[in-house]
Amino acid sequence: MNPTLLVDIVVGGLITGGIYALVALGLNLQYGLMRVLNVAHGEFLMMGAYLTYSLHTAWGVNPLLTLLVTGPASFGAGLVLHRLLYARVLAAGEAPEALESRSLLLSFGLLFVLQNAALLIWSADLKGYSYLSIPFRFLGSVFPANRLVAAGVALAVSVAFYVFLKRSFTGKAIRALMQDPEGAQLAGINLSRVHGLCFGIGIAMSAVTGSLISMLFELTPFIGLPYTVTALVVVILGGLGNVVGSLLGGLILGLVETASVYLATSDIRLIASYGVLSLILILKPSGLFGR
């Protein structure tokens, strides 16, 4: 294989994978920990993207600086949503299946509300802007600078979150709840509080990914759902509730997709990614890193 092609595939794959990892990590926090299958996850990504778009086009704010707005704002929105909506339907002590189906219905409702809100505010016209839309030469190949930056930031945020989980006290509480909800509560961890926190962080991750994506693609109110689906694939691939799994799962999916595009054709991208998913589910049903 010629070395430039290898660089194209590896770097291209990491760029795509970095973004997948961040959006999947957010979903995994909600699904893996709380059994909330948030199908509106991608809509928060869409909202984050529009927020960055508006801040950048109206006031000329650097898109990367807008992360400081979209992150905290969506985290706050997540806390409020959890308190007002999810905390009520997620009454403790019920079967996980009941929680799943209820939260699924709720998320579907949220999806429509958010899409239509975006439609009212920004209309259905394509919206976009150019940021760092310049070539960046690297090891004999050339990559869009904005994609490299977006993927770099996404990976940095993912790794920072991983460190937070490993090192901080709250992070330990989250991990404890993931491993054994009942045991953790017996040890004095406040379930509802940690749930709210995770929901907020999950949504913030989605919105931050959206901010990054707005530098790369045109926006419409309907860009969210495909990301929810991809995130779900990554979560299943990496293992439910497994943070490292989501991170590596995202990167693997990105690499597989990019390799299939370069070595075969764009049309088999989806076949390749679902093929890998099926293979993993057959060989290891709990996911690559699942217990």
Place this chain on the structure above:
Amino acid sequence: MSMKRREFLKTTAGGAAALTVLRGKAWGQVKPVKIGYTLSGTGPYSVGAGITQGPNYTLWQEQVNAKGGLLVKGEGRRPVEFISIDDRSEHETAVRFYEKLMTDDKVDLILPPWGTAMNFAVAAVANKYGYPMLGPTAVSNKLKELSLPYFYALLAQPDPIMEAFVGLLKDLKAQGKISKIGLAYVNDLFGIELYNSATPHLKQAGLDVVDTKSYPLGAKDLSPILKGFKAAGADVFLGLTYPPDNILATTQAKEVDWNPAVFLTAVGTAFPFYRDRFKGADGVMGIAGWNPKVKIAGAREYFDAHVKKHQKEPDRWASAFAYASLQILERCVGEVGLDRKKIKEMLDSTEFQTVGGPIKFVKGMNVSTPGMVGQWQKGEFEILWPKSRATGTPVVPKPAWA
């Protein structure tokens, strides 16, 4: 409403024509002409629907009602009332609603939904109930094969479009300005049809296609394809694209540092949005059909009225034809009334003068408008090909990306 009525009476009181219209009846009592349609307000089709069709429907309605209503033969002027919903880009929803419009609401006329696939779905229903349907955004070779006598297509179809594309490229090659083509197409009915039409024309013209690649609808990264074309030494990018990937291809060509002599893409290039998105998009070519500089009566007035009402320009391909379809209906109703059979007969036998130029249907296909290629030059999408319709000359090689 009452305010409008008073204004209307005030402005027309002196006109003898208006007095005839209103003799014995007040404006509010005249039975409106009911026209039904669906347009995608949400979902993937909403972008195109909101640019090419919606604004023209409402512009026409406003203009007609300002004149006192739609002139119906033998009845005088009747106000136009629209009945419409958002079909959410779902074919079933559109089909169901059109069926309801025709059987339940018993509308007088229908207007089409947006997009080739939607038109396909709805045309069958329109045909069943005998409603003439004039589609300004339906492009498919298959339309000719289906037996849909009540369906009329206003745009040039894939074959003539590709004839124009290849005609221009052949001319440029003869001048020694281009030599190698990289061809990419979106793997969707529209892209595949354009591709199938393009291949024989390219071959016949002796043009050298160095690489051909397809990609799925909604592709997120076209840089592998563009890098491949660049490496193969292509100096023409021929992209049979749809709006989102059209923009992606343009963005990424610049990002992988590829500026071919000719950058020719398909759907969406003619949108003013595209020009604004790429700082003028100077030198980019695409499917064209119309611009305000064409020498057609009413073209400039149409452009100005569109901008005034919607604060946005009509696109440079199908917008004018959406408006033209309404002009055609208006003339038919004025001359034969609301009898839909008679309207069909008139559609089949008449040449219409519209803001899009003369339009004549043969077996439901507009045979008067050729396929055209345009190029963004200093803010206007100049028509380059065919030469008989040209408003500008090709700038090749295209300037560097802005």
